Amino acid sequence: GAHIDAVSATFNQPMVPLASVDDLRKHPVPLTIEPQPPGAFRWLGTDMVAFVPTGRMPMSTTYVATVGTGIASQLGRKLDAPMTWEFTTPALALASSSPGISQEGVELTPVIRMVFNQRIDRKRVAEAVVLTGGGGKVAFEVRAQTLDAEGKVSELEQRTLSIQPTSALKRNTGYSVSLPAGVYGEGPNRSKKMTLQFRTYAPLRLSGPDCKGPNSYDCYPGSIQIASNNALDGPTFEHHVTVEPPVKNLVV
Secondary structure, eight states: OOOOOOEEOOOOOOOOOOHHHHHTTTTTOOOOOOOOOOSEEESSSEEEEEEEEEESSSSSSSEEEEEEEOOOOEEEEEOSSSEEEEEOOOOOOEEEEEETEEEEEOSSSSOOEEEEEEEOOHHHHHHOOEEEETTEEEEEEOOOOOOOOTTOOOOHHHHHHEESSSSOOTTTEEEEEOOOSSSSSSOOOBBBEEEEEEOOOOOOEOOOOOOOSGGGGGOOOTTOOEEEEOOHHHHHGGGOOOSSSSOOOOOO
């Protein structure tokens, strides 16, 4: 899953003479990469050659590296046969999300944010992603990308798709965001199916205080603690609390 910042090959004999970096650039290299992203080949000393991509090797791609037989070492010897190896960069995967996977108590008009491990084809992802719950598909809109202070789309935003239901979701209901297997990332390799599930908040329930059980601290002198299964609207909730008989200087 790690980024690949360079592809290199090391020989058991010196391939180029000791020279400055500028002089080494003049020597041909026996290494090829297919497909070859933007970048440059360079000698890293006398016995190591590398391809250094611009930034990193694009993900969702299978590469074939080959060291050819056309260049002789400083001892006048060549490889008997080309050496070839294959490597694959990580496929598209979900790196993080909001709501989180299996999160409960989600609000009814959430912005669903999916952050992937690489840049995405936003159009393809938006067309393929499906939001379901409450017995059927749920309509949503794709949120516009956020620009940074310079008016550019950041690297994070290039990896992100945010959607929002066009109408309120049902309470206490499970929902699923699914992206079928397909080609949506930086390269041609297909990703596996991805699914994000969450549940909207249930009807409000209050519990406590437990003045005799293990949570007897709910009833310390001067205070009583009551728990809620949902987040409460602090500025207005206090107006819905009454105590009988009335308590002077009550603070909620």
